[in-house]
Amino acid sequence: MRRSERIVRLTRHLVDHPGTALSLTEMAEHYGVAKSSLSEDLAIIRSVFEQDGNGFLRTQLGANGGILFEVDVSTTREQEIMAEILAQLSDPQRILTGGYMFITDVLSQPQILRNVGKMFAKLFAKEEPDVILTVETKGIPLAVITSEYLNIPYVVARRDHNWSEGPSVSTNYVSSFDRRIQSMSLSRRSIVQGARVLILDDFMKAGGTIKGMIALMEEFSATVVGTGVFMATAEPSEKFISSYRSLVTLAHMDEMSGSVVVEPGNYFTERM
Amino acid sequence: MRRSERIVRLTRHLVDHPGTALSLTEMAEHYGVAKSSLSEDLAIIRSVFEQDGNGFLRTQLGANGGILFEVDVSTTREQEIMAEILAQLSDPQRILTGGYMFITDVLSQPQILRNVGKMFAKLFAKEEPDVILTVETKGIPLAVITSEYLNIPYVVARRDHNWSEGPSVSTNYVSSFDRRIQSMSLSRRSIVQGARVLILDDFMKAGGTIKGMIALMEEFSATVVGTGVFMATAEPSEKFISSYRSLVTLAHMDEMSGSVVVEPGNYFTERM
Numbered sequence: 080m081r082r083s084e085r086i087v088r089l090t091r092h093l094v095d096h097p098g099t100a101l102s103l104t105e106m107a108e109h110y111g112v113a114k115s116s117l118s119e120d121l122a123i124i125r126s127v128f129e130q131d132g133n134g135f136l137r138t139q140l141g142a143n144g145g146i147l148f149e150v151d152v153s154t155t156r157e158q159e160i161m162a163e164i165l166a167q168l169s170d171p172q173r174i175l176t177g178g179y180m181f182i183t184d185v186l187s188q189p190q191i192l193r194n195v196g197k198m199f200a201k202l203f204a205k206e207e208p209d210v211i212l213t214v215e216t217k218g219i220p221l222a223v224i225t226s227e228y229l230n231i232p233y234v235v236a237r238r239d240h241n242w243s244e245g246p247s248v249s250t251n252y253v254s255s256f257d258r259r260i261q262s263m264s265l266s267r268r269s270i271v272q273g274a275r276v277l278i279l280d281d282f283m284k285a286g287g288t289i290k291g292m293i294a295l296m297e298e299f300s301a302t303v304v305g306t307g308v309f310m311a312t313a314e315p316s317e318k319f320i321s322s323y324r325s326l327v328t329l330a331h332m333d334e335m336s337g338s339v340v341v342e343p344g345n346y347f348t349e350r351m
Numbered sequence: 352m353r354r355s356e357r358i359v360r361l362t363r364h365l366v367d368h369p370g371t372a373l374s375l376t377e378m379a380e381h382y383g384v385a386k387s388s389l390s391e392d393l394a395i396i397r398s399v400f401e402q403d404g405n406g407f408l409r410t411q412l413g414a415n416g417g418i419l420f421e422v423d424v425s426t427t428r429e430q431e432i433m434a435e436i437l438a439q440l441s442d443p444q445r446i447l448t449g450g451y452m453f454i455t456d457v458l459s460q461p462q463i464l465r466n467v468g469k470m471f472a473k474l475f476a477k478e479e480p481d482v483i484l485t486v487e488t489k490g491i492p493l494a495v496i497t498s499e500y501l502n503i504p505y506v507v508a509r510r511d512h513n514w515s516e517g518p519s520v521s522t523n524y525v526s527s528f529d530r531r532i533q534s535m536s537l538s539r540r541s542i543v544q545g546a547r548v549l550i551l552d553d554f555m556k557a558g559g560t561i562k563g564m565i566a567l568m569e570e571f572s573a574t575v576v577g578t579g580v581f582m583a584t585a586e587p588s589e590k591f592i593s594s595y596r597s598l599v600t601l602a603h604m605d606e607m608s609g610s611v612v613v614e615p616g617n618y619f620t621e622r623m
Contacts, residue, residue: 086359087396091405126356128359134363176517181538183538184540190502223496232460244447
């Protein structure tokens with residue numbers, strides 16, 4: 080096999096399997112080349128990814144060790160992605176009666192969702208989560224795409240008790256929208272004790288729903304290692320939760336005048 | 352830039368942007384190389400992808416033309432993926448009271464979801480859908496991942512009318528589970544008239560819910576170009592809908608004896 084062909088295969092394989100260790104020994108046997116040649120190929124790939132700021136190749140030690148691809152997003156690229164998202168969100172036609180905002184279509188675009196997923200994966204990779212938790216319905220796409228880049232499963236808490244998931248654990252929480260007490264539940268089989276959990280959701284006002292997810296994780300004796308939301312509102316400035324990372328801040332929206340002000344969220348200002 | 356570096360960049364870019372035309376002229380300028388060199392690089396990539404059966408590079412004509420990557424899955428790979436899925440699903444511990452099955456965790460694994468998304472993308476690409484439709488909640492991950500590989504948006508019908516999505520269209524349907532009349536709704540802004548729609552869902556019994564989605568699409572004057580489900584039950588053999596593609600068939604499940612029989616679905620037997 081020619082080096083150029085091997086480089087196509089290796090690049091493809093790594094990009095298709097983020098977070099999965101690739102055994103050099105197995106690869107060398109599979110391709111019928113010396114490990115030293117393979118190491119040179121990987122050095123080229125590593126150097127291009129690092130120059131472009133879109134990935135790392137890490138060496139994982141141990142029995143399941145090998146070379147592992149981790150998604151990265153350069154600061155320049157983050158700003159381009161954010162500019163595109165803010166441009167779409169600034170449209171006054173997104174204002175809905177009652178002071179709500181239509182944002183579903185933004186995260187429904189494959190290119191945008193992919194970029195957002197990569198940004199969250201980059202932000203939270205160092206917390207080494209084992210699983211992503213969200214609550215139905217609109218947080219699911221964000222959980223799914225980030226799960227792909229971090230190579231960890233996601234679980235979805237239900238707002239009603241769902242018969243098709245077996246024994247489950249429930250908790251009550253106060254919804255930020257209407258101040259009503261609501262409940263959410265999660266299948267007992269979903270999360271193992273001691274798991275490191277990343278909470279993701281699409282939208283956050285006061286943080287009542289996320290506080291509910293945190294309470295639910297206490298029932299599972301799991302540790303919440305991070306909380307990320309696509310959009311958080313500036314008001315109320317006092318949230319139910321102490322720390323979170325948002326991609327976008329909804330700073331102001333006025334139905335009467337048709338004005339919408341969206342800004343980059345604390346993703347950009349607070350570095351953990 | 353050395354050829355090997357250019358090949359890493361091109362491979363990465365193509366795999367990261369399925370279904371998006373890459374302009375040769377722009378790329379040649381960007382990399383500062385002749386178009387002929389770039390064409391040679393792409394020929395290498397094309398040949399490796401085709402040998403491995405994991406992708407096509409297509410030439411798209413017209414103003415937005417260029418080279419476009421399309422996901423493929425080889426027959427060998429499909430069988431490996433299916434074997435892994437069937438092994439997981441054959442576990443009798445998946446049987447839930449009432450004759451239902453716990454399958455959520457299977458599609459929550461990033462590697463499996465990715466493979467299933469690629470298989471559906473491969474199956475339905477030739478129907479040239481503009482948008483994917485599913486209904487909340489469990490069909491969403493499948494819709495999201497397939498949307499990534501087909502590079503088209505997804506939309507999610509809601510089981511209740513949702514205040515945060517603006518004016519919407521509703522339809523009634525009969526649930527296969529309990530024979531009750533239910534309703535689903537979709538934001539008016541979600542689908543444009545004449546759109547080609549791919550319907551995806553995780554589980555199908557008699558097909559009542561999918562029939563509801565088809566009826567909903569009539570309200571939007573949209574055309575349903577395909578229907579795919581992850582798992583369909585063998586019984587009832589008469590479905591509410593005339594054609595669908597399933598990855599897995601739940602042939603038999605018995606709570607008393609703890610036996611589960613899952614088989615490859617008609618994905619493998621019917622070629623469109």
